[in-house]
Structures are given as structure tokens and as C-alpha cells.
Amino acid sequence: MEGATTAVAIAVAMIAAATPLIFAALGELVTEKSGMLNLGVEGMMLVGAVSGFAVEATTGSGILAVAAGAVAGMALATLFSVLTLALLANQVATGLALTLFGTGLSALIGKSFVGMPLPGLPHLAVPGLSDLPLIGPLIFGHDLLVYLAIAMTFGVHEFLYRTRPGLILRAVGENHDAAHAIGYPVLKIRFAAVLFGGAMSGIGGAYLSLVYTPMWAENMTAGRGWIALALVVFATWKPARVLAGAWLFGGVSILALHAQGSGVAVPSQFLNMLPYLATILVLVLISRDRTRIRLNAPACLGRSFYPTV
Amino acid sequence: MSIPVRDGAATAGAAIPGAASRLPDVPRLEVRRVTKRFPGCLANDCVDLVLRSGEIHALLGENGAGKSTLVKIIYGVLEADAGDLLWEGRPVRIDSPATARKLGIGMVFQHFSLFESLTVAENVALGLDGRERPAALIERIRLVSQRYGLELDPDRHVYNLSVGERQRVEIVRCLLQQPRLLVMDEPTSVLTPQEAISLFETLRRLAAEGCTILYISHKLEEIRALCDSATVLRGGRVVASVDPRTQTAQALAELMIGSSLMSPQRSPATTGAARLQVSHLSTTSDDPFATELKEVRFAVRAGEIFGIAGVAGNGQAELLAALSGEQPVSDPMMVRIDGEPVGNSGPQRRRNLGLAFVPEERLGRGAVPEMSLSDNALLSGARTQGLVRQGMIRRGRSRAFAERIIRSFNVVTHGYRAEARSLSGGNLQKFIVGREILQEPKVLVVAQPTWGVDAGAAAAIHQALIDLARQGTAVLVISQDLDELFVLCDRLAVLFQGRLSDSEPTGQTSVEQIGLLMGGLFEASIAAAAARNAALAGKETSHVV
Structure with missing residues (x-):
């Protein structure tokens, strides 16, 4: 019984660890499906984290705090869009710069909040169900953002593969010249997709500072933005696989903690490497299967669109 | 293309005037004095065009004559600087493709x-x-x-x-x-003759139902067979409106280029020893979209032009890569240049042995888009023209070489400093073909020599290839354009799903037979040719490998 309780505790922790990854990766997935490669996820997450924290600390409203995280992420995404879509800057360079910028900006904003404690967001409490042994905490005991993340996974999948706007978004990422020739507003669609990515990264960041470790510390995302980017490729641009991958990657980080706690002689650096190693491995494996790459990877990913025709 | 298409002309001629006479006189679309200026060029200059209900109307012109611009204005991709569009008599503003579609204008693009x-x-x-x-x-x-x-x-x-x-x-x-005007931009450039014929049937049926078709093509025989009227553009202006059925292809071509057209003269080949030999060439690939070559064998002799027909995607890319050395093959004996086995060598060694190569892709393969013409001339001519000494570039010589190409092949450009991408498709192709020909190669491999090139430039390229062959070079042409192959080649073979058919002297085969082979009907074609081959038995010498 005690073993089972520990297992449930680990599983719950894994789910919490996965949640910010799910948000950020889903946002980046939609961005990339439109053909934009935004490497600024880490920066957008940090700015979202500090903004969410600041709003929660000053207003006490959890909803406002999460919204502030989303808006902050979108602000950075807007900057990225202006540079890459309007001014045709290189997407890779701009995205890297966005991460550096977001890191610095969040440290600046967060100066006065360092070390301040927060109560965190309320957890779901279903009378009766949440108190069930094992199943209660595993299924019914999480905060609301965990459920939102899972709902978003299915929402993004439905949007991309069942709706017309989703089809248009995929078409723009696949062949922007053709989409333009048919008459779709490539730049507007990409702008919207990048904004969505920014909002989701912001929420992912806010989850870290509001729920996961309710406090602000400089550079607190600790590379999760990069894991989210890797996760999109790992998932071969499929939302459901993002969910599975996030739980896997989140699980690795939790297992790393527990392994250290129980004195297993695995260097933590090795475990921290695992998500990236797994991504490289998956990349190598799926690159052998060209059909899959051809079907899922957006063909125009990272390419600037010159609306000259 | 000629024979089957001409057969179809009779039906078209009979069906369309009848259909047109039923309909009122208001044109489906009228373009009035449309002008469009781009920086540094006047793409459309007061263009008038009248498209009647149910007609198939050809839009003719060389590369850069303003056809694409006009079509884009009609489809709402571009807006005109001046002029009016009248849709069924009403003035309209077409500001986007969505507006065009709402009116009933549909478009099939050249690049899908x-x-x-x-x-x-x-x-x-x-x-x-x-x-x-x-x-x-x-x-x-x-x-x-x-x-x-x-x-x-x-x-x-x-x-x-x-x-x-x-x-x-x-x-x-x-x-x-349910379009009432269908715009087709070079729809048959990628089709087999049989596919083209079935496309024409579809188009005639549409026209008979009252749909107007605006048809853009470089293939003049096709236009004569299919279209009821034609508007010719030159330098952004309308220079003629004619009934293509009453014109010869030669006359149409001359209207387009504004001067008389030299059609290539092919003298009988006096062939020498086999210079390019390919035997038992097979390739394997782990790319599921690649075509594997299977036991391809042929030989091209000094002085002749050997043509390989086939619809794209049947192994042309793989064959070209194996010949150029981009994708060396395992057995050196599979490819031999002047008897020298080179199957496993890279492009440089093959070039040193006298191979020259014109790839299908002009920008990115045939030339570096951002580099000047003289640098592009240097890239393939460095060794044969002595443009590099002890690792240092000899600027003066590579400039002179570029200028010689520009002069000899009438490349329209503002000089050797021009970036390759600034040239129109036809001009760049003349430059690339010229660059290879002036190096006086022993073997020249050319892919799609005149793809998207207008009649005037195509004739010049064809003549240059024939002249080169007659000077003792072995020339291999890989093309989808049967008209071109029949004009150029002394012998023809067809590549289908990685297999190469036996070759036939051009004079002893026909467009139909090659067309059947391109569609994969090797047996049917073999049966059809059996009688002829039987008659020629003993004299046939074209399969020496």
C-alpha cells in the first residue's frame, strides 16, 4: 500500500511537471504548423512566469495572473512577428534573440518579487471523488490548469484536423506560395499562430511560478522552453503525442529527483540529458521514415514568405 | 505532338462555333487598356483582350511578354495600375482571387x-x-x-x-x-501526349457547355488544334489577334518573337565510336519516392544526339544523378566515358574526362542564383578554360569567358556582373547551355533543354546542340517534350518506371509509339513496332552497348 501511495505521489508530480511543457509545446506546435519557427519559447515562458507572479502577488487573483502570463507571452510573440513577418528577419536568429531578451526582461521585472511566497492556485475538489484512495489524488486532485492542458491537447487536435481554419493553417505551413496564390492571407494567419504560441508559452511559464513552485526565481524555467521545442519534433507535430511526450519528459525529471533522493548512483546531469537524447533518437528514427516526415513536418518551416507575386 | 492533336482539331472546329453562336454577344470578360508597371519594366501596356462565351482563347507570347502578369490581374493576384475589366458587360474590380472565384473565374496554375x-x-x-x-x-x-x-x-x-x-x-x-472562365497556364507541359489529348477532350466539353477557357501554352501545334482564337503579346503589348486554326505554327512563332524564326536544321549524323556507354545500370534507394533504375543500358556515339523521353518521375532524376556523378554507383563499369569506367567517380573526374552537364533545375543546380554570370561561368569552366591558376581565380579570363557565352548565345542581360537570378528563364538557360557547349565537351548530357523557354530561344538552343553533335560530341537529351525530341534526336528511347526501352532511330518511330511507351505500354508498343522491326531486321544497329 505504501509503495502504491509513493507511486501515486510520483505520478501526480509527473503530471504537474508535464503541464508547463504541454502548454508551451502545443503553442509551438501550432506556430510551427503555420510554418513559423519561434525559438523564443524559453524567453516567452520566463516573461509569462514573472508577469503571472507579479499580478498574483499584487491582485491576488489567480485567473488574472494566468491571463497576465498569456498576455505577456503574446507581447513577446508580437515582437517576434513584427521582426520576422513584417521585416523578414531570420526566424532562427530572431527566436534566439527573443530568448535572451525574455530572460533579461523577466529578471528585471522580477527583481522585487524574488523570494516572495504565494499560495498557488486552487485545486479541483470533487466531493467524495477527490478523497478516494489512490484514484482520488491521481485523477481528481489537480489544479485546474492541468485539466486545461489536457483539454487544449484535444482542442488543438480538433482544430488542426477537423476545422477549416485548421486546414488553412496547415496549408499555409505546407506551401505558403500556393496558399497565397489561392488567396489566403499568409501573414495574418502566421501572425495569429505565433500569437497563440506566445499565449500558450506564457501560460506554461505562469504555471511554473504560480503552481509548480509558487515563487519567482531568475531563470526559473531552467531549460523547459527548449524541452518544449524538442517535444514538438519528438511528437512529429502531433498534439496527442505532445501529451504523451510531455508526461514522459516530465516523468524523467521527477524520476531524477526521486533517484537522487533514494541514493541511486545516476548522475542527475545524465537524467537531465535524457529528454534531448530521446529527441535526437526520435529524430534519427523518424528521419528514416520519409513518409512520416513528409506528412507531418510543415514543409515551409522557418522559411520567410515574400509576398511579391 | 503533331499527328494526334491535328486529328482532334476537326472535332474542335466543328463543336465550338456551334456552341458560341447560341450565346449572346456580350463577352464573358473584356480587358480594356490594362497597364501594369513593375520597377524597371512595363509588363502590360494598354492590353486589350476580349473573351467570348464558350470559346477557347489562346494567349501567346515569349517569356517576359506579360502573359503571366495579365493572367494574374484577371485572377486578382495583382491589381492593374490602369485600365478596366468588364465581366459580362459590367465593370468589375477584382482585388483578390476570392473575388475572382466569386465572379466565376477559376485558374489552373503552371506550377501547381x-x-x-x-x-x-x-x-x-x-x-x-x-x-x-x-x-x-x-x-x-x-x-x-x-x-x-x-x-x-x-x-x-x-x-x-x-x-x-x-x-x-x-x-x-x-x-x-462551376467557373465561367477557366484560366490554364501551360497545362500540358508535364503531360504525356495521351494525357494531353484527354485533357483537350475535357476542355472541349467544358467549352461546349459555355465555359470560356483562356489557354496559355508554348506549344503552338497544341494551340492550333485546340483554340478558336489567339491573342499574341510581345513586350507587354498586344501585337496580333488571330484565328490560330488558319495560321501555321511557324507564323504564330514569328508573331511572338517579331522576326522570322529559324527552325533547326538537322543534317544526317555521321557517327563515330561510342563515347558515353551505360550498361546494366541499376540503383537502389531507401527513399520511397525515388524510382530505382533497373538494368538501364544504352550508348551514345560521337556525332549523334540520343534522346530519352518519359514522364517526369520515371527515373530521370536518378539517371541524371548517376550520369553526372552526383550519385555515383557501385560498379565503375556501369558508366563509361570514352571507354573509361567512371561509375563510382564524382562529378569532377567525369568533367575532367570531357563530360559536360546541363541539369533540369536552372537556379540552384545549373547556376548559383546570387552569383554573377562570370562567377557562374567559372564554376563549371574553371578547368577547361584555365580560369584558375594555383588556386587563384583569374578574374579577367572568367569575365572574358562569360562575355563570350553572352555574345555567342545572345543572352539578354546587362553584362557579366548580372546575378544569375536576374535573368529570365530562357536567357539563363541559353547561358547555361552556352557555358557547357563552349567548353567543347566530348559528352554532353542535357535535361529539359528548353523547358519553359520560348520559341525563339528554343530554336537557338536546339541549333546549338545539333551543331555540337555534328562536331563529334555525343549528346544525350532527356526531355518530356516529344516535339523537341523529334526535332533534335537521331535515336530515341523511353524511360518508364526505371526501365529504358530499346532505342529506335527517330525516323522509324512515331509520336504515338513513343507516347505509348511513356504510358508504360511496352508490350503494346513492341507489338506495334514488330512488323516494322521485322522489315528492318539485320539493318538495325542501334542497340550496340
């Missing part, structure tokens, strides 16, 4: 505007503005494709469709909007 990773149905849905349910749309796709004889499976992904099938997707996408 398809999305490879999406299904046929999704691709079609993207071209429609409607709110149709996917199931209903799939049903409509089936209906329309059956009605017009355009076989399609709506659930397949586009990336594994053949070029002909892809074009059907584009056409069906247009037809579902």
Missing part, C-alpha cells in the same frame, strides 16, 4: 498550387470558399471527376500522385466552383 501533405479532398476544399461538409464534398469530387473523365481518389495524399493526377486535382478544384 497543391499542398503535398494534404489529401485530394483537403486540397480541393482549400480552393473553395464554401462551407460544404467534407462528406458532401467528397461525393461532389467523385461526381465531377467521373463526369469529365478525370479519375481521382479524394482520400489519397497528393505527394504520392503523379504529375498528371496532380493536374486533375487542380482542374477538379476549379470545376467544382
Whole structure:
């Protein structure tokens, strides 16, 4: 019984660890499906984290705090869009710069909040169900953002593969010249997709500072933005696989903690490497299967669109 | 292309005037004094064009004559600087393709505007503005494709469709909007003759139902067979409106280029020893979209032009890579240049042995787009022209070489400093072909020598290739354009699904037979040729490998 309780505790922790990854990766997935490669996820997450924290600390409203995280992420995404879509800057360079910028900006904003404690967001409490042994905490005991993340996974999948706007978004990422020739507003669609990515990264960041470790510390995302980017490729641009991958990657980080706690002689650096190693491995494996790459990877990913025709 | 298309002309001529006379006199679309200026060039200068109901109207012109610009204005991709468009008598402003589609204008693009990773149905849905349910749309796709004889499976992904099938997707996408004006930009450049004929049937049927078709093509025989009227553009202006059925192809070409056209003269070949020998060439690939070559064998002798026909995607890319050395093969004996086994060597050694190569892709393979013409001349001519000494570039010599190419091949450019990408397709092709020819190679491999090149430039390129061969070079031409192959080649073979047919002297084969082979009907063709071969038995010497 005690073993089972520990297992449930680990599983719950894994789910919490996965949640910010799910948000950020889903946002980046939609961005990339439109053909934009935004490497600024880490920066957008940090700015979202500090903004969410600041709003929660000053207003006490959890909803406002999460919204502030989303808006902050979108602000950075807007900057990225202006540079890459309007001014045709290189997407890779701009995205890297966005991460550096977001890191610095969040440290600046967060100066006065360092070390301040927060109560965190309320957890779901279903009378009766949440108190069930094992199943209660595993299924019914999480905060609301965990459920939102899972709902978003299915929402993004439905949007991309069942709706017309989703089809248009995929078409723009696949062949922007053709989409333009048919008459779709490539730049507007990409702008919207990048904004969505920014909002989701912001929420992912806010989850870290509001729920996961309710406090602000400089550079607190600790590379999760990069894991989210890797996760999109790992998932071969499929939302459901993002969910599975996030739980896997989140699980690795939790297992790393527990392994250290129980004195297993695995260097933590090795475990921290695992998500990236797994991504490289998956990349190598799926690159052998060209059909899959051809079907899922957006063909125009990272390419600037010159609306000259 | 000539014979089957001319047969079809009779039906077209009979059907269309009857259809047109039933309809009122208001033109479907009238273009009045349309002008469009781009920085540094006047693309359309007071262009007038009248398209009547139910007619198939050809738009002719050389590269850069302003055809594409005009079509884009009609389809709302570009807006005119001045001038009016009248749709069925009413002045309209077409500011986007969506507006054009709403009016009833559909367009099939030259470079397909398809999305490879999406299904046929999704691709079609993207071209429609409607709110149709996917199931209903799939049903409509089936209906329309059956009605017009355009076989399609709506659930397949586009990336594994053949070029002909892809074009059907584009056409069906247009037809579902029930267009009253259908614009087709060079629709047959990628089709087999048989596919082209079935496309013409579809188009005639559409026209008979009252749909107007604006048809752009470089293939003049095709236009004579299919179209009721033609407007010729030159330098952005309308220079003639003619009935193409009453004109010869030569006359149409001369209207386009504004001077008399020299058609290439092919003297009989006096062939020497085999210079390029390919034997038992097989390739394997782990790319599921590549075609594997299977036991390809042929020989090209000094003084002759050998043609390989075939629809793209049947192994041409693999054969070209194996010949140029981009993708060396395991056994050196599979490819020999002047008897020297080079199958496993890279491009440099093959060039040193006298191979020159004109790839299909001009920008990116044939030339570096951002580099000047003199640097591009240096890239392939460095050794043969002595443009590099002890690792240092000799600027003066590479400039002189570039200028010699520009002069000898009438390349229209503002000089050797021009970036390769600033040249029009035809001019760049003349430059690339010229660059290889002036190096006086022993073996020249050319892919699609005149793809997208206008009649004047094509004739010049053809003549240059023939002259080169007659000076003792072995020339291999790989092309989809049968007219071109029949003009150029002394012998022809067909590549289908990685297999090469036996070669036939051009004079002893026909467009139909080559067309059947291109469609994969090796047996049917062999049967058809059996009698002829039997008669020629003993004299046939073309299979020496």
C-alpha cells in the first residue's frame, strides 16, 4: 500500500511537471504548423512566469495572473512577428534573440518579487471523488490548469484536423506560395499562430511560478522552453503525442529527483540529458521514415514568405 | 505532338462555333487598356483582350511578354495600375482571387498550387470558399471527376500522385466552383501526349457547355488544334489577334518573337565510336519516392544526339544523378566515358574526362542564383578554360569567358556582373547551355533543354546542340517534350518506371509509339513496332552497348 501511495505521489508530480511543457509545446506546435519557427519559447515562458507572479502577488487573483502570463507571452510573440513577418528577419536568429531578451526582461521585472511566497492556485475538489484512495489524488486532485492542458491537447487536435481554419493553417505551413496564390492571407494567419504560441508559452511559464513552485526565481524555467521545442519534433507535430511526450519528459525529471533522493548512483546531469537524447533518437528514427516526415513536418518551416507575386 | 492533336482539331472546329453562336454577344470578360508597371519594366501596356462565351482563347507570347502578369490581374493576384475589366458587360474590380472565384473565374496554375501533405479532398476544399461538409464534398469530387473523365481518389495524399493526377486535382478544384472562365497556364507541359489529348477532350466539353477557357501554352501545334482564337503579346503589348486554326505554327512563332524564326536544321549524323556507354545500370534507394533504375543500358556515339523521353518521375532524376556523378554507383563499369569506367567517380573526374552537364533545375543546380554570370561561368569552366591558376581565380579570363557565352548565345542581360537570378528563364538557360557547349565537351548530357523557354530561344538552343553533335560530341537529351525530341534526336528511347526501352532511330518511330511507351505500354508498343522491326531486321544497329 505504501509503495502504491509513493507511486501515486510520483505520478501526480509527473503530471504537474508535464503541464508547463504541454502548454508551451502545443503553442509551438501550432506556430510551427503555420510554418513559423519561434525559438523564443524559453524567453516567452520566463516573461509569462514573472508577469503571472507579479499580478498574483499584487491582485491576488489567480485567473488574472494566468491571463497576465498569456498576455505577456503574446507581447513577446508580437515582437517576434513584427521582426520576422513584417521585416523578414531570420526566424532562427530572431527566436534566439527573443530568448535572451525574455530572460533579461523577466529578471528585471522580477527583481522585487524574488523570494516572495504565494499560495498557488486552487485545486479541483470533487466531493467524495477527490478523497478516494489512490484514484482520488491521481485523477481528481489537480489544479485546474492541468485539466486545461489536457483539454487544449484535444482542442488543438480538433482544430488542426477537423476545422477549416485548421486546414488553412496547415496549408499555409505546407506551401505558403500556393496558399497565397489561392488567396489566403499568409501573414495574418502566421501572425495569429505565433500569437497563440506566445499565449500558450506564457501560460506554461505562469504555471511554473504560480503552481509548480509558487515563487519567482531568475531563470526559473531552467531549460523547459527548449524541452518544449524538442517535444514538438519528438511528437512529429502531433498534439496527442505532445501529451504523451510531455508526461514522459516530465516523468524523467521527477524520476531524477526521486533517484537522487533514494541514493541511486545516476548522475542527475545524465537524467537531465535524457529528454534531448530521446529527441535526437526520435529524430534519427523518424528521419528514416520519409513518409512520416513528409506528412507531418510543415514543409515551409522557418522559411520567410515574400509576398511579391 | 503533331499527328494526334491535328486529328482532334476537326472535332474542335466543328463543336465550338456551334456552341458560341447560341450565346449572346456580350463577352464573358473584356480587358480594356490594362497597364501594369513593375520597377524597371512595363509588363502590360494598354492590353486589350476580349473573351467570348464558350470559346477557347489562346494567349501567346515569349517569356517576359506579360502573359503571366495579365493572367494574374484577371485572377486578382495583382491589381492593374490602369485600365478596366468588364465581366459580362459590367465593370468589375477584382482585388483578390476570392473575388475572382466569386465572379466565376477559376485558374489552373503552371506550377501547381497543391499542398503535398494534404489529401485530394483537403486540397480541393482549400480552393473553395464554401462551407460544404467534407462528406458532401467528397461525393461532389467523385461526381465531377467521373463526369469529365478525370479519375481521382479524394482520400489519397497528393505527394504520392503523379504529375498528371496532380493536374486533375487542380482542374477538379476549379470545376467544382462551376467557373465561367477557366484560366490554364501551360497545362500540358508535364503531360504525356495521351494525357494531353484527354485533357483537350475535357476542355472541349467544358467549352461546349459555355465555359470560356483562356489557354496559355508554348506549344503552338497544341494551340492550333485546340483554340478558336489567339491573342499574341510581345513586350507587354498586344501585337496580333488571330484565328490560330488558319495560321501555321511557324507564323504564330514569328508573331511572338517579331522576326522570322529559324527552325533547326538537322543534317544526317555521321557517327563515330561510342563515347558515353551505360550498361546494366541499376540503383537502389531507401527513399520511397525515388524510382530505382533497373538494368538501364544504352550508348551514345560521337556525332549523334540520343534522346530519352518519359514522364517526369520515371527515373530521370536518378539517371541524371548517376550520369553526372552526383550519385555515383557501385560498379565503375556501369558508366563509361570514352571507354573509361567512371561509375563510382564524382562529378569532377567525369568533367575532367570531357563530360559536360546541363541539369533540369536552372537556379540552384545549373547556376548559383546570387552569383554573377562570370562567377557562374567559372564554376563549371574553371578547368577547361584555365580560369584558375594555383588556386587563384583569374578574374579577367572568367569575365572574358562569360562575355563570350553572352555574345555567342545572345543572352539578354546587362553584362557579366548580372546575378544569375536576374535573368529570365530562357536567357539563363541559353547561358547555361552556352557555358557547357563552349567548353567543347566530348559528352554532353542535357535535361529539359528548353523547358519553359520560348520559341525563339528554343530554336537557338536546339541549333546549338545539333551543331555540337555534328562536331563529334555525343549528346544525350532527356526531355518530356516529344516535339523537341523529334526535332533534335537521331535515336530515341523511353524511360518508364526505371526501365529504358530499346532505342529506335527517330525516323522509324512515331509520336504515338513513343507516347505509348511513356504510358508504360511496352508490350503494346513492341507489338506495334514488330512488323516494322521485322522489315528492318539485320539493318538495325542501334542497340550496340
